[in-house]
Structure formats: C-alpha cells, structure tokens
Amino acid sequence: MRHTLAVLVENRPGVLSHVAGLFARRGYNIESLVVGETEDKTVSRITLVVEGDERVIEQVSKQLNKQIEVIKVNDITNEETVDRQMLLLKVTADQAARQEILQLMEIFRCRVVDIGRRSLIIEATGDEGKLEAVTQSLRPFGIKELVRTGKVAMVRGPK
Amino acid sequence: MNGAEYIVKFLEKKGVDLVFGYPGGVVLFLYDVLGRSSIKHILTRHEQGAIHGADGYARVTGRTGVCLATSGPGATNLVTGIANAHLDSVPILVITGQVGVDSIGRDSFQEADIVGITMPITKHNYLVKELDRLPGVLEEAWNVAREGRPGPVLIDIPKNIFTGTADFPEAVCNLPNRKIPLKNGLTRQLERIAKVLKEAQRPLIFAGGGVISSGAEEALAEFRGYSEIPVVTSLMGKGAIPEEPGGSLGMVGMHGRPAANLALSQCDVLLALGARFSDRVTGNPQNFLPETCIIHVDIDPAELSKNVHADFPVVSDVQTFLKLLLQRLKEENSKPTIQPWLTQINSWEKEFTLSYQQGSLLKPQEIIKEVARQAVNEPIVVTDVGQHQMFTAQYYPVKGKRNFVTSGGLGTMGFGLPAAMGAAFGRPGETVVLFTGDGGFQMTVQELAVMAQYQLPVKVFILNNSCLGMVRQWQELFFKGHYAHSLFTSGPNFVKLAEAYGVKGLQIAKSEDLKVVVQEAFSYPGPVVVECIVDQKENVLPIIPPGGKPNEMLGRWHGEAHVSRLS
Ligand SMILES: Cc1ncc(C[n+]2csc(CCOP(=O)(O)OP(=O)(O)O)c2C)c(N)n1
Numbered sequence: 199m200r201h202t203l204a205v206l207v208e209n210r211p212g213v214l215s216h217v218a219g220l221f222a223r224r225g226y227n228i229e230s231l232v233v234g235e236t237e238d239k240t241v242s243r244i245t246l247v248v249e250g251d252e253r254v255i256e257q258v259s260k261q262l263n264k265q266i267e268v269i270k271v272n273d274i275t276n277e278e279t280v281d282r283q284m285l286l287l288k289v290t291a292d293q294a295a296r297q298e299i300l301q302l303m304e305i306f307r308c309r310v311v312d313i314g315r316r317s318l319i320i321e322a323t324g325d326e327g328k329l330e331a332v333t334q335s336l337r338p339f340g341i342k343e344l345v346r347t348g349k350v351a352m353v354r355g356p357k
Numbered sequence: 358m359n360g361a362e363y364i365v366k367f368l369e370k371k372g373v374d375l376v377f378g379y380p381g382g383v384v385l386f387l388y389d390v391l392g393r394s395s396i397k398h399i400l401t402r403h404e405q406g407a408i409h410g411a412d413g414y415a416r417v418t419g420r421t422g423v424c425l426a427t428s429g430p431g432a433t434n435l436v437t438g439i440a441n442a443h444l445d446s447v448p449i450l451v452i453t454g455q456v457g458v459d460s461i462g463r464d465s466f467q468e469a470d471i472v473g474i475t476m477p478i479t480k481h482n483y484l485v486k487e488l489d490r491l492p493g494v495l496e497e498a499w500n501v502a503r504e505g506r507p508g509p510v511l512i513d514i515p516k517n518i519f520t521g522t523a524d525f526p527e528a529v530c531n532l533p534n535r536k537i538p539l540k541n542g543l544t545r546q547l548e549r550i551a552k553v554l555k556e557a558q559r560p561l562i563f564a565g566g567g568v569i570s571s572g573a574e575e576a577l578a579e580f581r582g583y584s585e586i587p588v589v590t591s592l593m594g595k596g597a598i599p600e601e602p603g604g605s606l607g608m609v610g611m612h613g614r615p616a617a618n619l620a621l622s623q624c625d626v627l628l629a630l631g632a633r634f635s636d637r638v639t640g641n642p643q644n645f646l647p648e649t650c651i652i653h654v655d656i657d658p659a660e661l662s663k664n665v666h667a668d669f670p671v672v673s674d675v676q677t678f679l680k681l682l683l684q685r686l687k688e689e690n691s692k693p694t695i696q697p698w699l700t701q702i703n704s705w706e707k708e709f710t711l712s713y714q715q716g717s718l719l720k721p722q723e724i725i726k727e728v729a730r731q732a733v734n735e736p737i738v739v740t741d742v743g744q745h746q747m748f749t750a751q752y753y754p755v756k757g758k759r760n761f762v763t764s765g766g767l768g769t770m771g772f773g774l775p776a777a778m779g780a781a782f783g784r785p786g787e788t789v790v791l792f793t794g795d796g797g798f799q800m801t802v803q804e805l806a807v808m809a810q811y812q813l814p815v816k817v818f819i820l821n822n823s824c825l826g827m828v829r830q831w832q833e834l835f836f837k838g839h840y841a842h843s844l845f846t847s848g849p850n851f852v853k854l855a856e857a858y859g860v861k862g863l864q865i866a867k868s869e870d871l872k873v874v875v876q877e878a879f880s881y882p883g884p885v886v887v888e889c890i891v892d893q894k895e896n897v898l899p900i901i902p903p904g905g906k907p908n909e910m911l912g913r914w915h916g917e918a919h920v921s922r923l924s
Contacts, residue, residue, distance in 0.1 A: 223477040260659035
C-alpha cells in the first residue's frame with residue numbers, strides 16, 4: 199500500500215541527502231518526495247509517498263525518526279487531507295485542435311501558460327485523480343512533454 | 358582563537374586524553390596545535406589502525422574513542438573501521454580534514470566526499486563549512502556519539518576552518534530532547550512483563566551488546582541471581598555476565614554452545630536485552646521461535662520488531678529496565694518456578710558438550726583453553742575474524758567488565774591487532790590477549806610497530822592454519838571440498854616478522870611446548886607474538902547450517918568421531 203508521510207526536518211544543508219540516503223540503503227521505495235520551507239524558516243517539511251506494507255512503513259518511520267535532523271514523522275495516509283500535485287504538459291495543438299483543447303481545459307480548470315505555433319503548455323493542479331484525468335483527456339492530441347511534481351499534503355481541520 | 362585551537366580545547370574540555378590518528382596536508386595546522394597540547398596522540402601506521410584502535414579503546418573503557426585523519430586517502434582509509442564501529446554501536450568521534458571550502462567540488466588534490474561516503478555507516482556526520490558552526494557541531498557530535506544507542510560520528514573540517522579565527526561562542530548542546538527516548542508506558546509494560554515472566558515455565562535471558570553499552574553488567578548479574586532465569590548471550594553480549602556456572606550458558610547462534618542453543622530453541626519466554634537478532638542468531642527470521650513470547654528491550658526503537666516480531670517491545674536502556682523489573686519482582690515477591698527447566702538445561706550441558714578430537718597436530722581449541730587456564734587477573738580478550746574468533750567465543754570463558762572485544766556485525770578481518778593495541782592504551786597496565794588468524798593478522802600487521810614503541814602488554818596468538826580457515830571450512834561443508842583460493846602456499850616467518858618490528862616472537866608447534874611457551878609469553882612484560890602451528894583441517898563445530906533453527910546443529914555428539922545433526 200502507498201503511504202504519505204509528512205516529515206518535519208531541520209532546515210540545514212545535508213538533511214535531504216541524509217533522508218534520501220536512508221531510503222536507498224535500507225531498500226525502501228520512494229514514489230515521490232517534495233521538500234520545502236514551512237511557516238518556520240528553520241524547519242522544512244518533506245512530503246514522502248512510500249510504497250510498503252505496515253511493517254515496512256513502521257520501519258521507515260522509526261529509521262526516519264532516528265535521523266538527527268528529523269523533528270517529527272507523521273503518517274497521514276488515513277487522515278483527511280488536502281493534497282496537491284502540479285503538472286506541466288506540452289500538447290500538440292494545431293489550429294484545428296486548439297479550440298477543443300481550450301474547452302477541455304476550461305472544464306478541468308487548468309491554465310494554458312504558453313502558446314506556441316504547434317503546441318500549448320498546460321498547467322494543472324490537483325490531486326492524483328484529477329491529474330490523471332487531465333493527462334488522459336489530452337493523450338489523443340499527442341503529448342510532447344510532461345513533468346509532474348510530487349505530492350504535498352496538509353491535514354484538514356485544526357490539527 | 359583559530360578553529361584548530363578551538364577543536365583541541367574542546368577535546369581537552371571533554372576529558373579526551375588520547376587520540377589515534379595519522380597526519381597529512383590539510384590537517385597539518387590541526388596537528389601543529391595538537392602537538393603542543395596535553396592530549397596524547399598515537400601515530401598508528403595506517404589509518405585503519407587508528408580507527409580500530411579508537412574502537413578497541415572505546416569498547417574496553419566505555420569512553421568515546423577519537424580518531425583523526427587527513428582528507429582524501431586518509432579519510433577513505435577509515436571507511437572499514439567506521440562501518441565496523443557502526444554495526445557494533447561503538448561511540449567514536451572521527452575528525453577528518455577536508456580541502457578548503459573554496460576548493461570543494463573541484464576534484465582538488467586529495468579531495469574525497471567523505472561525508473557522502475560515510476553517510477550510511479555513521480550515526481551522523483557533518484561537513485563544517487562555516488567557522489561559527491564549529492562549536493555547535495562539535496558539541497552536538499560528541500553527544501550524538503554517546504546518547505541513546507552509541508555510534509560513530511564523523512566531522513569533516515575544511516582546511517580554512519582550522520586556520521580561520523573567530524570569537525567562538527560558548528557552545529550549547531542543542532541535541533534535541535526528542536532524540537531521548539520517552540519513558541512513558543514503561544510502568545504498564547513492566548507490570549505485564551513481570552506477569553509473563555512469573556508464569557513462564559522455560560524463561561531465558563538473551564543478553565546482547567546493549568547490556569555492556571548501558572553498563573548493565575551488575576544489574577544483569579543481580580537480576581539473574583534473584584530470578585534464577587538462565588542467561589545466554591550473543592557474540593556481542595559475550596562478557597556481559599561471567600561465563601561460569603551461575604552466569605552465562607554461553608553464546609548462541611551459528612556456532613553457539615550446544616546447551617545455549619538448545620535452551621534458546623525450547624524457551625517459552627525470551628527476554629532479549631540489547632540484542633538485535635542478527636541472522637547469525639536467528640537463521641531464517643521467519644522460522645525463529647514462532648511459539649515463544651519475545652520481550653525485546655532496546656534503547657533504539659527501530660530495533661524492535663525489525664528482524665523478529667516482539668510481543669513486548671520496550672524502548673529503554675537495559676540497565677534502567679532491569680533495575681525497575683527487579684524491583685517489581687521483589688515487591689511482588691515473585692519468581693518463576695522453573696526447577697524442571699533448570700534441570701533440563703543442566704542435563705543438556707552434561708550431554709552435549711563442546712568437544713574436539715586430539716591428534717598429532719595442535720588444535721586451536723587446545724591453545725585457547727591453555728591460554729585461558731594460565732591467564733591471571735582476567736585479561737582483556739580480543740579476537741580477529743574467522744574460525745579462531747568462534748573458537749575463542751566458544752572456549753574462552755570471559756570474566757570481568759568490558760573484557761571481550763570482537764568485530765561482531767561487520768566481521769572485519771584485520772580488526773584484531775589494532776583493536777588490541779587500542780584496548781591496551783585504554784586500560785594501561787592490564788594484559789591484553791589477542792587471538793588472530795594468519796590471514797587477518799597480515800591485514801593490519803603494521804601496528805606491531807606501535808606495540809613495540811610503547812611496549813604494550815599484548816599477547817598475540819596467531820592460530821596459523823596456513824589457510825583462510827573459515828572460508829576453507831565452508832568450502833569443505835558447502836562446496837564439496839573445492840578449496841578455491843583459500844589455502845596459503847606461502848607465508849611469512851611470523852616469528853622473524855615480529856622480531857623485525859622489535860616484538861618478541863615465539864612459536865608453538867607441538868602440544869608438549871604449549872604450556873611452557875604460553876607461560877613464557879605471559880611472563881614477558883611487553884608485546885609478544887606467538888605463532889601456533891595448528892591443524893589446517895579443524896572445523897568450528899557445532900554449526901547451524903545457514904537458515905537452520907537453533908536446535909539444528911551439526912556437531913560431534915556423545916564422543917562420536919563423526920559429525921551428525923542433533924535434531
Ligand atoms: C576484510 C575481510 N575480508 C574477507 C572476509 C571473509 N572471511 C571471513 S573469515 C575469513 C578467513 C579468515 O582467515 P584467518 O584470518 O586465517 O582466520 P581463521 O579462519 O583461519 O581462524 C575470511 C576470508 C572478512 N571477514 N573480512
């Protein structure tokens with residue numbers, strides 16, 4: 199099963215390599231990893247998506263906790279969360295197709311951020327399902343390039 | 358004050374009186390300052406000697422070992438030793454020099470990314486790029502090495518940090534509180550554990566290296582004395598409790614003592630203290646004691662249920678835990694009733710003894726037994742890695758505190774000699790006995806120079822079987838006797854080699870010389886190398902074949918000459 203871990207770490211050089219190295223040497227699989235500053239400049243948050251059963255995830259959390267710079271590890275897989283990823287996608291769009299693509303993007307509330315002679319760049323934000331749907335809908339037109347960020351997530355409510 | 362002066366002052370303030378190291382380009386400035394300080398520096402003859410030396414020193418003293426090396430090749434020569442200390446949880450502060458900050462990343466002369474290289478084999482490591490971070494990093498590193506589960510910590514310090522001057526702030530230990538394990542929940546766990554133990558019919562204590570690193574030797578002896586629960590140990594736990602009647606039944610695992618392994622295979626409650634259930638003990642962890650209730654106490658939460666499922670996981674240092682549990686048992690005036698179990702173990706001890714067959718050639722076991730017989734004042738016993746290590750674990754009854762030093766987790770050949778050297782520096786005036794093989798001895802032989810220089814009372818017994826014995830044994834048992842590259846067809850004259858270094862050299866080739874030569878080695882005050890010519894074909898028995906259960910030992914039983922499986 200896939201788990202989402204929210205890991206608070208000290209914002210220091212070397213932290214990311216310590217965390218990423220841990221995954222490599224213990225043989226855990228990271229599906230995605232996003233790191234960025236938080237409301238507190240001395241603290242960063244790493245959002246990790248990891249594949250594994252309960253036993254593996256428990257080990258991952260414990261090993262993460264052992265890292266000196268790790269402040270807190272939260273498994274938010276079963277929490278109510280808001281989660282987002284971002285996608286940039288370059289799609290083939292000649293004059294004939296352009297109108298249809300723009301309409302589709304309207305429905306998905308995506309933005310067109312660049313227009314070329316033969317292609318458009320689409321920016322989409324949302325959860326995994328939405329990005330999947332956007333990608334599927336554009337596939338028939340011809341996807342020339344696609345980049346996606348990993349997931350960031352936040353637990354709903356006052357917590 | 359400059360960075361180098363700050364570092365030396367820091368070490369002095371921490372009470373460091375001895376460091377092991379090897380100089381070179383980028384650390385010359387540090388050495389210049391160190392050379393004028395009160396700290397004694399042991400110049401080993403290879404950086405691997407320095408790191409294993411610091412390791413041996415730390416193991417026998419319980420203090421933090423300190424080791425210095427220069428950048429590039431100096432630092433990379435430490436790698437094996439750092440990994441060794443990491444797997445055996447030994448506190449060492451490693452300081453390496455690095456090229457100047459402006460030169461980092463340009464493949465400068467003697468540049469190696471030692472922080473990157475050692476990330477997976479240190480408890481933590483640091484590259485100090487700013488001078489003002491130096492005090493905080495040193496203080497934190499010192500604490501990280503010791504706190505909780507100990508381990509090696511490396512600080513990589515660029516050349517310009519040594520020379521840079523600043524008004525260094527008073528360092529505060531900013532090791533976050535969160536890294537210190539929580540104690541809540543312990544009381545309730547204790548209550549349940551006390552109950553389980555009281556109701557147990559065949560309880561067993563399994564003592565690991567954590568007993569020693571938490572200084573719980575007395576607590577364990579007391580607990581064992583009160584509860585009468587028998588004790589077995591891992592290789593790392595050997596020496597945690599005296600190996601004598603009323604103490605430990607001996608080591609368990611692949612080459613464990615038969616009664617100890619049988620007790621392990623039949624216990625209904627296992628109290629594992631600071632042990633990590635390595636594969637040398639469990640075989641296939643899936644089949645390991647499926648019926649047994651396992652209580653697992655460790656200071657490192659990540660050890661609990663890592664290899665073997667713990668029915669009662671307890672995050673605590675062993676000493677605190679044992680004291681609280683004993684107090685509880687005494688308050689409740691409860692003890693398990695285990696007389697039949699003790700009788701059973703007793704009869705196993707009588708029936709399934711360790712044995713070897715005497716012949717015309719000297720046997721390694723004979724030598725170890727004779728050395729143990731003649732040793733006075735409980736010497737520190739050190740081993741290298743291989744058959745002789747297992748023979749020592751089986752046949753040398755270790756007594757006293759922190760008196761057994763061996764490379765457990767990494768199994769590092771070449772560890773023995775420098776570790777024995779480090780142990781001798783750590784406990785001046787005490788005799789150190791080293792058992793090593795003709796293979797491993799040659800990996801770090803250069804440290805004989807240090808032993809000669811300081812006239813360290815180290816008695817080195819090379820069990821020379823003219824082969825890589827442990828490899829030969831596996832090839833005999835599991836590769837149909839195809840001895841690919843494990844038999845030495847030539848070797849040095851070990852007696853002359855020792856003498857070339859200024860160390861006394863002796864030889865034992867026949868059983869009748871054994872007694873007198875061992876006597877001679879012990880009565881000589883300084884370092885001695887005793888080459889013992891032993892039977893090449895001797896195997897370490899019993900052996901649990903890979904993946905087997907604790908009771909599936911191959912050995913010689915009931916005085917039979919042939920090897921058979923016990924059950
Ligand atoms: C650095 C290193 N290389 C290789 C090995 C694999 N190995 C384990 S035991 C052994 C043989 C050791 O031979 P020797 O030192 O002569 O001791 P003996 O087994 O004969 O007592 C070898 C090669 C190891 N443990 N460490």
